[in-house]
Amino acid sequence: MESNLITEDKQKNKLEKAFEILKTMASKPSGLIGLTIVLFHVVLALISPYIVPYDYKAISPNTMLLAPSAEHWFGTDSLGRDVFTRTILGGRTALTVTFFGSLIALLWGGLLGIFCGLVGGKIDDVVMRVVDAFLSIPWILAMLLIVSLLGTSTEVLIPALGFFYGKGIVRVARAATHDVIAKDFIVSARARGHSNMSIIWNEIIPNVRDAILVEGAMRWSWMLLGFSSLSFLGFGVSPPTPDWGLMISNARGLMSFAYWSVIAPIVGLSSLIIGINLTADAFAKALGIDRSTKAPV
Amino acid sequence: MLLLILKRIGLGLITLFIVSLITFVGVEVLPGDACTTYLEREAYGAALDACIKRLGLDVPAYERYLDWASNVVRGDFGYSLSGEMPINEVLGPRVKNSLVLASVSILIGIPLAIVLGIITALWRDKLPDIMISTITIFSMTIPEFISATLLILIVAIWLGWLPGIVIIPSDATFYELLSNIILPVVAISMIMTAHMARMVRSSVIQVMASDYVQMAILKGVPYWKMVFRHVLPNALLPAINVVALTIAWLLGGVVVTEVVFNYPGLGRLVIESISNRDLPVVQALAIILASIYVGINLIADLMTLMLNPRLKSLQIRK
Amino acid sequence: MNEIIESVKNLSIGFNSQKGKQISILKNVSTNIKKGETVGIVGESGSGKSTLALAMMGYIKQGLFPLKGECLFKSEDLLKMSSRQLEKIRGRKIAMIPQNAGQALTPNLKIGYQIDEALRLHTDLKKTERDKKISELLNKVRLPSPETMAFRYPHELSGGQQQRVAVAMALAGKPDLLLLDEPTTGLDVTTQAHVLELLRFIAKDTGTSMIYVSHDLGAIAQVSDRIVVMYAGEIVLEGPARKILKEPIHPYTYGLLKSIPKLSLAGLPDSMPGSQPQPGSINEGCSFYDRCNLATDNCKKNSPDLEHIKELDTNVRCFNYKELINQNNNLQTSITKKSNNSEANEVLKLKDVSISYAKQKFFDQLLNKISDQNPTVKDINIDIKKGETIALVGESGSGKSTILKSIAGLLKTKDGQIKFENDRILSSDLKMRNPNDLRAIQLIFQNPDESLNPNHTVEQILSQPLKLYFNLSGEELKKNIIDLLKKVRLGEFYMSRYPRQLSGGEKQRVAVARAFAAKPDIILCDEVTSALDVSVQAAVLNLLQQLKEDLGTTYVFVSHDLAVVRAISDRVAVLYQGRLCEIGPSQNVYKFPSHPYTEVLLGAVLEPDPDIKPKLVAEDIVEEKPPEKGCSFQGRCPRKIGDICNSEVPPWQIGENGNAIRCHINIEELASLQQ
Secondary structure, X not given: OHHHHHHHHHHHHHHHHHHXXXXXXXXXXXXXXXXXXXXXXXXXXXXXXXXXXXXXXXXXXXXXXXXXXXXXXXXXXXXOXXXXXXXXXXXXXXXXXXXXXXXXXXXXXXXXXXXXXXXXXXXXXXXXXXXHHHHHOOHHHHHHHHHHHHOOOHHHHHHHHHHHHHHHXXXXXXXXXXXXXXXXXXXXXXXXXXXXXXXXXXXXXXXXXXXXXXXXXHHHHHHHHHHHHHHHHOOOOOOOOOOHHHHHHHHHOOOOOOOHHHHHHHHHHHHHHHHHHHHHHHHHHHOOOOOOOOOOO | OHHHHHHHHHHHHHHHHHHHHHHHHHHHHOOOOHHHHHHHHHOOHHHHHHHHHHHOOOOOHHXXXXXXXXXXXXXXXXXXXXXXXXXXXXXXXXXXXXXXXXHHHHHHHHHXXXXXXXXXXXXXXXXXXXXXXXXXXXXXXXXXXXXXXXXXXXXXXXXXOOOOOOOOOOOOOHHHHHHHOHHHHHHHHHHHHHHHHHHXXXXXXXXXXXXXXXXXXXXXXXXXXXXXXXXXXXXXXXXXXXXXXXHHHOHHHHHHHHHHOOOOOHHHHHHHHHHOOOHHHXXXXXXXXHHHHHXXXXXXXXXXXXXXHHHHHHHHHX | OOOEEEEEEEEEEEEEOOOOOEEEEEEEEEEEEEOOOEEEEEOOXXXXXXXXXXXXXXXXXXXXXXXXXXXXXXXXXXXXXOHHHHHHHEOOOEEEEOOOHHHHOOOOOOHHHHHHHHHHHHOOOOHHHHHHHHHHHHHHOOOOOHHHHOOOOHHHOOHHHHHHHHXXXXXXXXXXXXXXXXXXXXXXXXXXXXXXHHHHHHHHHHOOEEEEEEOOHHHHHHHOOEEEEEEOOEEEEEEEHHHHHHOOOOHHHHHHHHHOOOOOOOOEOOOOOOOOXXXXXXXXXXXXXXXXXXXXXXXXXOOOOOEEEHHHOEEEOOOOXXXXXXXHHHHHOOEOOOOOOOOOOEEEEEEEEEEOOOOOOHHHHXXXXXXXXXOOEEEEEEEEEOOOEEEEEOOOOOOHHHHHHHHHOOOOOOEEEEEEOOOEEEOOOHHHOOHHHHHHEEEEOOOHHHHOOOOOOHHHXXXXXXXXXXXXXXXXXHHHHXXXXXXXXXXXXXXXXXXXXXXXXHHHHHHXXXXXXXXXXXXXXXXXXXXXXXXXXXXXXXXXXXXXHHHOOEEEEEEOOHHHHHHHOOEEEEEEOOEEEEEEEHHHHOOOOOOHHHHHHHHHOOOOOOOOOOOOOOOOOOOOOOOOOOOOOOOOOOOOOOHHHHHOOOOEEEOXXXXXXXXXXXXXXXXXXXX
């Protein structure tokens, strides 16, 4: 009964803490704007299949390249599809791919990084050298190669993106772990004779968690950038799936007379990237982590 | 000191070796070999046999790797599949074109980033900082293909000031190139400058809060003298490595920008060779791009070593 | 002599809190600095002393701003000057010697350049004259080989040398007023005494006025003509140094002086309850109210003004100061501690322990051979009795913490054995020790900020050893935690707090509670009070002593502070460069004859008494490695007798008091030399 009370207390504590962090993030205008944009996009992505006015893949020669009007708010594209519909659904694609991609990146990057930081020595050296080698192949080349050989389905894209964007998290997690294990409270736990697992779980993870989460949030915005670049080059999701990068790429050639079909996805993509970025920055600041001196690798 | 430099170079070479292994193994592991991938539906009979023979796919993988690697060390990347010409000849003009684009962007970007970073740091939270910082956040987060597309839409199409697409042969001279690369350079350096300016800013802010800067003020050192003698050397030193990493990372952006502007450089070659499934060329590109990455980082390491008195005397003492 | 050089008038400095409230960290401070005089400003961390010192150079830290008042230097207000005007004053009229010269010297500029910069800014000398002046200055601050020193970078110098460079830099502009902000804090005891001696010499030699800011009444006592005591942003007492130190008439100063452990006094110092209030937390009444034992209802509602008492030439901020006049015989008292365990059994034995930090070479590793012939710590033999407090004393690099770590099993020994209870050998590998041995030996660290997990509440921190060793849970666990908190005099409500919500003293109490949670036989204390303020330090020392008397715990107490060691320990072992120099009952170690190193250490201790001056007998050279052979102290020994010290390890000699000294000089001879 009593212990139940304590755990309940703890849960309440965690919720309160999360709320506290959100409040700090929203207390500055940049954080508030970021949160609002991200929230807007997420809600839109969740409800988009139920609210779109047209079928995203319905091709109709009668409605090609119409300018914005009451029926077609953002006009239509070269195949006569409604740009508003496709823009809203494009956000769904982008968020799904990059969210799960970031999750994978966070998992393998965080775990490998913590592992390297813990074991140190030769194993750490070798792993970091291999990670460095992977880093030195431009991500775009590697991604293009994988996608062109394995196909452009989301089953390929998500793990591939997750893999390439996890490299940076390895470094951050490793550095944070290195810092923490030198602290006296770890020495104290070791001297008391706690098991390694208990030290990792109770003492190390809670202290590196923040740094890794912030890095993950940052990765998310970069992954979105990378993913849309791939789509733009024609190596992202395959048509007719609505996707911002692809839409921009297709409409680009026609923009001298049908600029609307390119403006809508640009606004969608840019606002989401900026939103995630501002949110990640505010998140880092709320947790007291300065990450402006880090390279985006 | 010399030992340390050699060590850094050695580490760079090891990295390149691992990269070559990764690309080689990667191509081996992925479904299909170079010939079936390239020939696709036509991968049967005489055509396939001829291709296999030409690429030497009939010998074991490790022998092929050794053979390929020793050739690469001598600067010979073998033959491309599509053009059926030496890869070196394919690469030559492309490397030159991309180098021009990248170096012009870096030459403009780095000084601009340093100046912007210093201005924003010294006028922290004042109007210049807020304005520049807002702009940098935008240009940092918006993908190159969007900024490039918007540049074309506004400058080339609506205003009609500059050509929207680069129309030059891939072996154009340096001067022919220069007049055509204004928009691509702007697109690339925008994002790079923004990243670096932010790093310089926070580095300068950190140093400005240090004890020795307070001491310099209390010693009566005039403001600008303090900034140039006490702040900048110490603030820019740690930024060197970070800047190098950023430049290397942004090589990916060059690919996209080249495609948008139809610029005949390495980036477009990447897309072309991958679309054509020309794996030997892809391998060559991976090695070259990785060497550029390793090279830039090596230069940064060496610069830091030369400039940091702490590391310098450490080495001498040893 | 009576010309006023700088005067602070009604100065208040503050900041805006996040809730938009204006909070002052300096309240209505007024004082005058006369020509040629040295004023000591003393206070604990957070008392506003550094803010005051910086304001006296017209410098306000970012985030702070002056609320009212002025800082008049030769009747011009520094706080109203333009930065152009200030540049002409800073370094030329008023110069600063910073706290941590290692961080205050610009890392990328050579020493010579940094001094030259000051000369160029503040004198009209030509290049060649300046070069000459630089060596002159470096010579004046007694730096070795001043000619080559100018070409070195700050990081190539030792802490003491960096501090001297900072002094030279400050003197370059021939200032009228020198501001010293904790100039000796963080230096080793002997180095500190040397730097202080240098500063005193300079004050006399140049006739410069000085403002000496420090938390250390010992250092202040050595240099000051007049002392200003600060508490919670206010001046609470101000007057001639001797009066303040011998007859303090403010309850805070009185308590502070009593809480300082003194060499001349065995036993524990009196402690003051509580800690200094946070800025902005006190809105009415006297800021010392809740720690004061003279407080009345009047003190709670009204805050006293600074009152001038003519006959004592003193300003005091207290309603009830009269009660302290002529009370001062009590200053020299202390709490006697119980320790009569001379017959007790030995609980821990260190036998021929050597510890090496040297990395093993690859081949030696293969052959399982440790090649280091000159280990960091060597030949340590100490037997520790049950219930005693043994102290390991020495400066940085003496190996005292290293020994502690290997007792805890955190560092492997190279040679020798550590025996616990009935001569059972403890493995030098932590993983090989049995859980009960691990429970029996607990550690308390120097800095509670680092030793408490910032992500855990006090409850979580204390439940860890209880769960691990005793498998407690639920109600029982909670009860035990509350008991532990009570033991270290913390209330139940601390359970849900995070370390960042506690003051330094409270954090260290939690760390003490965590160690005692294991019901240990031995507690290893690594500099446990050196990160704390003096008044808090006394309270923690008293707590440790009380717990020991109640529970019969044995302490191994590592410290660099001889006075603290004198207060708490039963036996003392003095270490230099990882070798034992002297060991014995503490009252005897503090008496002569002593090992020459102990003599040097004792001579360098700064007492808060203007009549006891430090004796400087040895150079403050920093040795990086112990000598290969001979006596460990040969490099600095003031009583070195010749080649024998360099070639042979000195023998142990037992003095008549029962302390063992390791020296080539005959012990009777040593006694007569030291009289």
